Amino acid sequence: MVKRIMSDFAAVADFVVVYVAEAHPTDGWVMSRNMDIGQHRCLEERLAAAEMLALHDIPCPVLVDTMDNATVCAYAAMPDRLYIVLDGVCVYKSGPGPYGYQPEEVRDWLQKYSG
Template sequence: MYKLCEFKQLVKDFSDVADFLVVYIAEAHSTDGWVFANNVDITKHRNQEERLAAAQYLVKEDPLCPIVVDEMKDTTASKYGAIPERLYVLQAGKVVYKGKMGPRGYSPEEVRSFLEKMK
């Protein structure tokens, strides 16, 4: 959520170059886990229904692209090394940009630079 505004601007600026998708994964900062001030009140997901309900917080923020939800086995997050978050660009089914792991490595600015070269 911290850099959602930057992500949304990417979607606006590059929707003619790329299709965007958010995969909602396990909550990194659940209120019954490692929490910080001013966090959204989401507890650790115990089942898929809870994860789907938690994803609604993101839906309400309107990221301007589709949102899908990872399964409870965290298959997508594990395969993409996305815990707690990571940005990717895929082209023709292949990874052409792999961002650093978040939160510190989560850089919409790097994705912007990469996508600018694709215009």
């Protein structure tokens, strides 16, 4: 659904994904159907995991959080979260995933903004 939103609103907004600490590493809280990614022990491992993600047709830049998890700390982005930033101001913040992760709300906001 998020890929579709990125496609539908490419002329309205710039999108980025920030890859943070792995939510379900193979050597931690494993979930079925996840990629085979262990907990990152160094930045090179985190970069390699983000590269694997980017290979799955993510239609935007994939940025990578630092090993001190600065993005996770600043944005409460674990395991996932959606934000809309307009002119440097956060105008939308979803609840934390998985239950607060509501891409439909992002679609609704972008439709109102662009319409």
